[in-house]
Amino acid sequence: MHKRKKFILSEKEIPHQWYNVAAEMKNKPQPYINATTKEPIEAKDFYPLFSKEVSRQEVNQTDVWIDIPEPVREEYKVYRPSPLVRAYGLEKALDTPAHIYFKNESVSPVGSHKLNSALPQAYYNKIEGATNITTETGAGQWGAALAYATNVFDLELAVYMVRVSYEQKPYRRSMMQTWGAQVIASPSMSTKTGRKIITENPQYQGSLGTAISEAIELAIQTPNCKYALGSVLNHVSLHQTIIGLEAEKQMEMAEEYPDIVIGCFGGGSNFSGITFPFIRYNINGTKNTRFIAAEPSSCPKLTRGKFRYDYGDQAGFTPLIPMYTLGSQFTPSNIHAGGLRYHGAGSIVSQLMKDGYIEATDINQIDSFKAGVLFAQTEGIIPAPESNHAIAATIHEALKAKEEGTKKTILFNLSGHGLVDMASYDKYLSGDLVNYTLTEETIAKSRDLG
Numbered sequence: 001m002h003k004r005k006k007f008i009l010s011e012k013e014i015p016h017q018w019y020n021v022a023a024e025m026k027n028k029p030q031p032y033i034n035a036t037t038k039e040p041i042e043a044k045d046f047y048p049l050f051s052k053e054v055s056r057q058e059v060n061q062t063d064v065w066i067d068i069p070e071p072v073r074e075e076y077k078v079y080r081p082s083p084l085v086r087a088y089g090l091e092k093a094l095d096t097p098a099h100i101y102f103k104n105e106s107v108s109p110v111g112s113h114k115l116n117s118a119l120p121q122a123y124y125n126k127i128e129g130a131t132n133i134t135t136e137t138g139a140g141q142w143g144a145a146l147a148y149a150t151n152v153f154d155l156e157l158a159v160y161m162v163r164v165s166y167e168q169k170p171y172r173r174s175m176m177q178t179w180g181a182q183v184i185a186s187p188s189m190s191t192k193t194g195r196k197i198i199t200e201n202p203q204y205q206g207s208l209g210t211a212i213s214e215a216i217e218l219a220i221q222t223p224n225c226k227y228a229l230g231s232v233l234n235h236v237s238l239h240q241t242i243i244g245l246e247a248e249k250q251m252e253m254a255e256e257y258p259d260i261v262i263g264c265f266g267g268g269s270n271f272s273g274i275t276f277p278f279i280r281y282n283i284n285g286t287k288n289t290r291f292i293a294a295e296p297s298s299c300p301k302l303t304r305g306k307f308r309y310d311y312g313d314q315a316g317f318t319p320l321i322p323m324y325t326l327g328s329q330f331t332p333s334n335i336h337a338g339g340l341r342y343h344g345a346g347s348i349v350s351q352l353m354k355d356g357y358i359e360a361t362d363i364n365q366i367d368s369f370k371a372g373v374l375f376a377q378t379e380g381i382i383p384a385p386e387s388n389h390a391i392a393a394t395i396h397e398a399l400k401a402k403e404e405g406t407k408k409t410i411l412f413n414l415s416g417h418g419l420v421d422m423a424s425y426d427k428y429l430s431g432d433l434v435n436y437t438l439t440e441e442t443i444a445k446s447r448d449l450g
């Protein structure tokens, strides 16, 4: 037995505003560019796709604080504030002088942080008169979150789900259907993009990029229909800052300040959420915290990608985004951390990385599960395969602190639980998981196209 310590805030302490780091960055992220006209994108260019409020948030580089609408804050109360936990069990197993804390976003009804952005996105669409929403989902977490949120705010939802996940992870599809959404395996025959891909390659397992293209195509063609995205974009990162803002108060309760903050990295939303409120103090020069993004070795956009303008999706429907990318044509291996299989990274996070505020590390599949199992055995919670990457990076830093004999305070974000991912754990436990190595040549093919 070891000590247990949780830091719990009351409902009253749920933040009333999100934090917009772009307003305080010295080097602002470069604008998105319209691929055809080569003109910078303005808020109104997003109006056909997103709610106006979210479109304005996307390009807002002036307001440091943005109000959380009261009905959204009310819905946050179902699962927020989320706990901050001192991981005494993990510390003991590692025999490390490091103090390890994790912010537990797995307590949301959908099991991940994604609901933090799904709720405001659904809400803004509703009050602006939309009736339908389309989206894509990789491993199913975003689709599940948006299904929950559209059910709360009474909207119809169609979800394009990457085919490999649709088949490997049927329970997330059932979750979406339970909350009333329609789920379609992507590539599908319901869009021009899908039909073209299936005709050329009937075996194609799908990718997030293709699913995004299909969802956008349907949204554009359907009246009163908007599209919603669960990662990568600035407004999503903005909504996720509620994680770090709460964590900041909770670290104060613990009378500590993190030396290192870690999050796993797909498109960057949970990483942005836990880190941006702390990066603030690095930007203003009062702290010197390290921020580590943990990405899979099989999809290494930050560690091996290139900073350039690229499309957010495979078919090129999105504007050009300035980001670290492996190329929009890159198809990652079928790793079990489906939520991390994205070729690029958000533009704010990319700029912060370029300016040296953020570091990245890559974790292979087997090490990620090994870390997840140790966490489950020491802290009780079975983490999402995505979150395992953050845990592996945390363990690495805690062992380094032990070697160096220094006390480090490490905070990581537990982005979700793995209870709907037990098929992946089965594979790991029976020794059937493999690591994927990527040659420089393979990466260069798509990465260096732009």
Ligand SMILES: *Cc1c(COP(=O)(O)O)cnc(C)c1O
Binding pocket: 111, 112, 113, 114, 141, 142, 230, 231, 232, 264, 265, 266, 267, 268, 269, 270, 271, 339, 340, 384, 386, 387, 415, 416, 417
């Ligand atoms: C989607 C997801 C991720 C990756 O997405 P980010 O936008 O990079 O946060 C990580 N963890 C979980 C549990 C997810 O559902």
